[in-house]
Amino acid sequence: MKRIAMVGMPNTGKSTLFNRLTGAHAKVGNWPGLTVDLLSAKLIVGDQLVHLIDLPGIYDLNGYSEDEKVVTTFLAQNQVDLALLVLNASQIDRQIVLLGQLMRPGLPIVLVLNMVDEAAALGITIDAEGLAAKLGIPVCMLSAKYGQGVEQLQPAMRAALREAVGADAANGGRAKLDERQLEAAVKSSVLVPAQASHALTERIDRILLDPWLGLPIFFGVMFLLFELVFILGKPIQDAMAWAFAALRSGALEPALAGLPFALRGLLLDGVYNGLSTVASFVPIIVLFFLCMGIVEDAGYLSRAAFLMDALMARFGLDGRSFVMVLMGFGCNVPALMGTRVIRSRGLRLLTMLVIPLSLCSARMQVFVFFIAALFSAKAAPLVLFSLYVISILSAMLTSQLFKRRYVNNDPFVLEMPPYRFPTPRQVALRGWHEVRHFTRRATRFIVAGVVLVWLLTNFPLGAAAGGTQTWAGQVGTLLNPILSPLGIDPKLTIALIFGFVAKEIVIGSLAVIYGQEGAALTHTIAHQIDWIQAYSFMLFTLIYTPCLSTIATIVTEAKSRAFSLLAIAWPLGLAWIVSFVFYQAARQLAA
Amino acid sequence: MSPVTTTLTLNRLDPGEYGTILELDAGDELYQRLVALGLRIGNSVRLLRRARFGGPLHVRVGTTELMLRRREAHCIRLTHASPGRP
Numbered sequence: 001m002k003r004i005a006m007v008g009m010p011n012t013g014k015s016t017l018f019n020r021l022t023g024a025h026a027k028v029g030n031w032p033g034l035t036v037d038l039l040s041a042k043l044i045v046g047d048q049l050v051h052l053i054d055l056p057g058i059y060d061l062n063g064y065s066e067d068e069k070v071v072t073t074f075l076a077q078n079q080v081d082l083a084l085l086v087l088n089a090s091q092i093d094r095q096i097v098l099l100g101q102l103m104r105p106g107l108p109i110v111l112v113l114n115m116v117d118e119a120a121a122l123g124i125t126i127d128a129e130g131l132a133a134k135l136g137i138p139v140c141m142l143s144a145k146y147g148q149g150v151e152q153l154q155p156a157m158r159a160a161l162r163e164a165v166g167a168d169a170a171n172g173g174r175a176k177l178d179e180r181q182l183e184a185a186v187k188s189s190v191l192v193p194a195q196a197s198h199a200l201t202e203r204i205d206r207i208l209l210d211p212w213l214g215l216p217i218f219f220g221v222m223f224l225l226f227e228l229v230f231i232l233g234k235p236i237q238d239a240m241a242w243a244f245a246a247l248r249s250g251a252l253e254p255a256l257a258g259l260p261f262a263l264r265g266l267l268l269d270g271v272y273n274g275l276s277t278v279a280s281f282v283p284i285i286v287l288f289f290l291c292m293g294i295v296e297d298a299g300y301l302s303r304a305a306f307l308m309d310a311l312m313a314r315f316g317l318d319g320r321s322f323v324m325v326l327m328g329f330g331c332n333v334p335a336l337m338g339t340r341v342i343r344s345r346g347l348r349l350l351t352m353l354v355i356p357l358s359l360c361s362a363r364m365q366v367f368v369f370f371i372a373a374l375f376s377a378k379a380a381p382l383v384l385f386s387l388y389v390i391s392i393l394s395a396m397l398t399s400q401l402f403k404r405r406y407v408n409n410d411p412f413v414l415e416m417p418p419y420r421f422p423t424p425r426q427v428a429l430r431g432w433h434e435v436r437h438f439t440r441r442a443t444r445f446i447v448a449g450v451v452l453v454w455l456l457t458n459f460p461l462g463a464a465a466g467g468t469q470t471w472a473g474q475v476g477t478l479l480n481p482i483l484s485p486l487g488i489d490p491k492l493t494i495a496l497i498f499g500f501v502a503k504e505i506v507i508g509s510l511a512v513i514y515g516q517e518g519a520a521l522t523h524t525i526a527h528q529i530d531w532i533q534a535y536s537f538m539l540f541t542l543i544y545t546p547c548l549s550t551i552a553t554i555v556t557e558a559k560s561r562a563f564s565l566l567a568i569a570w571p572l573g574l575a576w577i578v579s580f581v582f583y584q585a586a587r588q589l590a591a
Numbered sequence: 592m593s594p595v596t597t598t599l600t601l602n603r604l605d606p607g608e609y610g611t612i613l614e615l616d617a618g619d620e621l622y623q624r625l626v627a628l629g630l631r632i633g634n635s636v637r638l639l640r641r642a643r644f645g646g647p648l649h650v651r652v653g654t655t656e657l658m659l660r661r662r663e664a665h666c667i668r669l670t671h672a673s674p675g676r677p
Contacts, residue, residue, distance in 0.1 A: 009627070059623065059624055059627035059628070060623045060624075060627050062623075063620075063623055063624075063627075064619070064620045064623070065620075090654045091629070091653070091654055091655055093629075093653060094627065094628065094629040094631075094653065094655065097627070122654060124654075192653070192654065196653075196654050197651065197654070198656075201656075205639070205640075205649075209640060209642075209649065211640075211643050214642075214643075215643075302658070305658070306642055306646070306647055306649060306658045307642060307646070309642060309646045309647045309658075309660070310642055310643065310644035310645050310646030310647075311644065313660065409620075410624075411620060411621040411624045411625075411659075411663060412647070412659060412660045412663060413621070413624050413625060413628060413657060413658070413659040413663055414657060414658050414659075415628065415655065415656070415657050416649065416656040416657055416658055417656075418656070
């Protein structure tokens with residue numbers, strides 16, 4: 001199958017054009033030797049099926065950044081039959097150099113000048129035919145976002161592919177243009193008014209980037225976004241959980257009643273619970289990327305980077321990291337996926353290391369339960385607040401400790417695109433791609449983890465589920481020398497093992513472990529442990545591995561075993577140290 | 592251009608002021624990025640604003656707006672034109 005690669009600078013609407021051409025059929029794929037996923041799709045051009053690949057946006061084909069290396073490696077290792085070079089029509093004067101770098105014998109190129117609507121609004125006029133003649137390649141002017149002019153692309157690609165088959169010699173013979181020739185070609189066919197600027201953007205920026213109003217507005221926007229994703233997401237998640245439970249009790253349990261205990265448990269408590277865990281993230285991921293898509297496409301994410309940079313640079317992070325860490329307080333999983341907008345690998349990994357320390361809503365449920373059981377109503381808000389403070393402090397400590405290891409080696413020079421109206425289609429496609437990406441990559445991992453925890457907490461056969469006789473109980477006993485200095489007894493250790501799957505099930509697991517529910521469970525726990533133990537347990541729960549889905553996301557997004565191990569081991573170690581210091585100090589003081 | 596031309600680095604411009612790029616005193620990587628974004632010798636650049644607390648600069652060059660940290664802006668030497676005109 002022939003390959004068409006899309007090349008272009010960041011913010012040229014390359015992905016929008018890709019989506020316009022391929023719709024919802026794109027697949028995220030691994031390519032040998034590359035550290036990032038590439039989006040690709042099959043497309044019919046003329047009478048043949050071709051493979052269209054969206055390469056990451058780059059500034060320079062001979063550049064040093066991760067993405068630039070990815071594109072160079074891709075072009076060197078794969079046969080490419082046609083390149084679509086996508087440039088922002090209003091910035092063609094500075095972007096045209098990429099054409100010179102891309103030109104090579106045997107590679108037909110179609111030049112796409114995108115965002116013609118914006119260029120027209122700026123008063124820029126482009127003589128596409130004249131430019132095509134001077135450059136010796138076809139030029140298509142279009143707006144990928146609104147679809148105007150996209151119809152020229154099919155015949156242009158068809159002709160270019162045909163030419164590639166017919167006359168390789170002619171192609172190879174085409175002169176490679178140098179920078180001066182390219183600039184001369186642009187100068188003679190493109191007319192840019194002396195004062196071309198986005199007036200509306202300028203006016204909006206005067207408010208949104210105001211020295212006094214900028215930050216308060218930013219926090220307001222973040223608050224709204226957070227509420228929108230997580231307050232709106234909660235009832236949908238609850239409905240989903242209800243549907244899964246209903247399907248289980250209404251259909252699956254009766255249907256599987258005849259099976260032996262172990263097999264039934266494996267299918268229902270293992271596989272089915274695993275699948276429902278995966279499903280429970282779907283609404284949050286969709287909502288998150290709908291909102292993020294709007295913020296990003298509208299151009300506000302780069303404004304967030306601008307506003308927060310002074311503070312975040314100190315921690316080796318940037319403003320976009322801040323947005324993702326903040327969203328992590330709702331749920332870590334979409335926040336981790338959202339770090340893909342950060343193109344410097346060092347910066348992205350550091351952000352991914354910090355996000356799991358954000359106190360997410362699932363952990364909050366555990367804390368609310370323990371605080372209600374062991375603290376007075378008056379102390380409760382303070383206790384919860386202290387946990388948020390510790391969450392933020394451990395994030396700051398982590399970034400400080402690791403900022404030298406995961407260095408942001410990209411120069412911090414970012415484009416601030418003009419404000420744009422995101423199109424619903426674009427935003428919806430983004431949500432769809434992300435959900436599919438998550439379910440494809442993480443399902444196996446999550447189901448396997450849930451099955452493993454089920455095995456640990458139910459075997460050997462005959463042991464009471466979740467009891468101290470199970471393998472989990474034995475692990476709890478085995479770990480006792482390590483965890484008892486934190487005040488965490490074997491029963492609580494079993495709850496931590498359950499909590500490895502998801503924090504939502506910790507309370508449920510305590511009911512199984514203590515054999516009681518509701519008020520009776522609260523009462524028993526209040527009698528069996530004191531507030532120091534409870535706080536130590538909460539500290540540990542706050543900092544150690546957030547959940548299986550978070551780990552699955554880290555593993556599939558980072559594509560580095562060493563990093564994934566660190567992302568599990570470091571919070572575990574930090575959790576131990578913090579709980580240990582607190583428990584021992586509190587015991588000394590209380591004695 | 593006015594006869595009294597002074598040279599200064601980009602981070603010394605006041606918001607609203609223009610300058611013409613004279614020299615990029617940057618390593619390969621930064622140099623490449625600056626040039627790709629339009630910050631080339633001979634181009635006119637305008638400082639739009641600075642972020643508070645020593646944050647980045649917001650500049651415009653041609654039809655492109657971008658932000659850069661002060662350290663990066665320090666590498667860009669300009670001739671100073673009078674404010675308000677390109």
